[in-house]
Amino acid sequence: MLLRQVRSRLGRRGIFLLILGVGKTCWGASFLFDPPDGAGLQLLTSMCDLRHWAWLWIVCGLATTVSAFLRIGRDRYGYVAALIPPTVWAVAYLAAVITGDYSRGLWVAIWYLTSHVGVIMWAATVPEYSVPPMPRRARKSEGA
Structure with missing residues (x-):
């Protein structure tokens, strides 16, 4: 019952933002608790440690999560x-x-940019609500 209420309150866009927000927050937490070696991230690590960059993921993840509960139109901040x-x-x-620091970085960058x-x-x-209504003919044949 509660799950249905939350689902109807969030809608499709909100559910997507909720999934993204939780995922980004968890990804950021992983950098805090067990940071990787930073291969390919020299540009970032030249400015500060990956543990500091973790907060970018966490803060943006929390903002995305909160935006899941906003009305359509105001949820755009979550997408940003x-x-x-x-x-x-x-x-x-x-x-x-x-x-030339990380040749594999091209594929990782493309992965981030696409997925x-x-x-x-x-x-x-x-x-x-982008799902088109069911064709009228199909609705009549369902009951027959």
């Missing part, structure tokens, strides 16, 4: 917040490729 960390990471990996940035940008344009 969701875009920031993967965009920063993609830029860092592309910089590592250009400087994160691209999907978020696409989802931001999907209206809450």
Whole structure:
């Protein structure tokens, strides 16, 4: 019962933002508790430790999560917040490729740009109720 209420309150866009927000927050927490070696992220680690960059993921993840509960139109801030960390990471990996520090960075950057940035940008344009109504003929044949 509670799950249905939450689902109807959030809608499709809100559920997507909730999933993104929790995921980004957890990803950021992983950098706090068990940071990776930072291969390909020299641009970021030259400014500060990956533990500090973890807070970018956490703050943006929390903002995305909170935005899941906002009305359509106001939820755009959640989509913007969701875009920031993967965009920063993609830029860092592309910089590592250009400087020759991490040749694999090109593929990681493309992965961030497609599976994160691209999907978020696409989802931001999907209206809450975009499913077309069932054709009239199909509705009549269901009861027959």
